[in-house]
Amino acid sequence: MPELPQVQALADFLTARLDGLAVTGVECGSIAVLKTYDPPPQALAGLLVAGVSRHGKFIDLDCDGLHLVFHLARAGWLRWSEAIPATTIRPGKSPIALRVRFSDDSGFDLTEAGTKKGLAAYLVTDPAQVPGISTLGPDPLAADFDRAAFAGILGERKKQIKGLLRDQSVIAGVGNAYSDEILHVARLSPFALAGSLDEAEVERLYVALRETLADAVAQAAGKPAKDLKDAKRAGMRVHGRTGEACPVCGDVVREVSFADSSLQYCAACQTGGKPLADRRMSRLLR
Incomplete structure (x- = not known):
C-alpha cells in the first residue's frame, strides 16, 4: 500500500x-x-x-x-x-x-x-x-505536530500502538509498513498500549515517527512513479524481511500473521528478546 x-x-x-x-x-x-x-x-x-x-x-x-x-x-x-x-x-x-x-x-x-x-x-x-x-487526523510531518500534540493523542488510550499509528483518524498517512519501521526505530513492541508508555518511550516514538517518515520522503523525492515501489521495499529495515537479520542487532526478524496482513519486528530490539505470539500459527498448533 x-x-x-x-x-x-x-x-x-x-x-x-x-x-x-x-x-x-x-x-x-x-x-x-x-x-x-x-x-x-x-x-x-x-x-x-x-x-x-x-x-x-x-x-x-x-x-x-x-x-x-x-x-x-x-x-x-x-x-x-x-x-x-x-x-x-x-x-x-x-x-x-x-x-x-x-x-x-x-x-x-x-x-x-x-x-x-x-x-x-x-x-x-x-x-x-x-x-x-x-475524518483525517493530523499530518505527522506538519510543523505544528510537536511532541505535546503527539503526547495528547496517546493520552491514556488503551489501544495497541501498532493499531493506533495506522488509524487514519488519529494520525494521517501511516500504514502497515511504516508503522513496523517506526516501532523498530523506537524500540517498542507493536502490542504495547499507547496510554502505558512512559515519557522516555513517548519521546522515542515521537522522534522515530517524524524522522522515519522524513527520511523516507527524502529518499522518495525526485523518483519517477515507476520506481517508488521498489525504493520503498529497499528502504525497509524490518517490514517484509521475515527471517532476515535485524540491521541493528543481527537477531532474526520475526512475524505475527493475521487474517489479511502481518507485522514484522525484532524481538531483541523491541520486546526484550521475547517472541510475540503468532496468533494464526497458534491456532494451527492447537
Missing part, C-alpha cells in the same frame, strides 16, 4: 509535471472507481491544473477549483505516460480503473491489482467533501 512518503512523492512528481497543463479528458475503466456522480468527470475537460497536494494518503488535483481526489488503497498505483495511448478505455474491458489526459498528450492511469477493489476517486468542489479526508 502506498503510504505518506510514496503519496507525497507522487504528488510532487505530478506538481512538477502538470504545471501549466489542462485536463483534456477523463475516462473510467471501472464503474466502481468513481464515488461521486455530480459533477461528472467530463466537467474536468478544459480546466487548468492549479496544483497538486496530499491529504494523508489521498492525492488532490486542483483543476480551477474542481478537485479530482483519489486514494490508491491497498493495491492501486499511478502509471504515468509521456504519451498516453489515444485509444479510449472501455468500462469492464481494461485493467485500468481511471485514465486522465492532459493538453501535451501526457497522462496517467490508475490501476489496481488483485480482486479486492479499494481504489477510489472523487470529483468535488472541496476536498473536505471526501469522507476519508474529513
Whole structure:
C-alpha cells in the first residue's frame, strides 16, 4: 500500500509535471472507481491544473477549483505516460480503473491489482467533501505536530500502538509498513498500549515517527512513479524481511500473521528478546 512518503512523492512528481497543463479528458475503466456522480468527470475537460497536494494518503488535483481526489488503497498505483495511448478505455474491458489526459498528450492511469477493489476517486468542489479526508487526523510531518500534540493523542488510550499509528483518524498517512519501521526505530513492541508508555518511550516514538517518515520522503523525492515501489521495499529495515537479520542487532526478524496482513519486528530490539505470539500459527498448533 502506498503510504505518506510514496503519496507525497507522487504528488510532487505530478506538481512538477502538470504545471501549466489542462485536463483534456477523463475516462473510467471501472464503474466502481468513481464515488461521486455530480459533477461528472467530463466537467474536468478544459480546466487548468492549479496544483497538486496530499491529504494523508489521498492525492488532490486542483483543476480551477474542481478537485479530482483519489486514494490508491491497498493495491492501486499511478502509471504515468509521456504519451498516453489515444485509444479510449472501455468500462469492464481494461485493467485500468481511471485514465486522465492532459493538453501535451501526457497522462496517467490508475490501476489496481488483485480482486479486492479499494481504489477510489472523487470529483468535488472541496476536498473536505471526501469522507476519508474529513475524518483525517493530523499530518505527522506538519510543523505544528510537536511532541505535546503527539503526547495528547496517546493520552491514556488503551489501544495497541501498532493499531493506533495506522488509524487514519488519529494520525494521517501511516500504514502497515511504516508503522513496523517506526516501532523498530523506537524500540517498542507493536502490542504495547499507547496510554502505558512512559515519557522516555513517548519521546522515542515521537522522534522515530517524524524522522522515519522524513527520511523516507527524502529518499522518495525526485523518483519517477515507476520506481517508488521498489525504493520503498529497499528502504525497509524490518517490514517484509521475515527471517532476515535485524540491521541493528543481527537477531532474526520475526512475524505475527493475521487474517489479511502481518507485522514484522525484532524481538531483541523491541520486546526484550521475547517472541510475540503468532496468533494464526497458534491456532494451527492447537
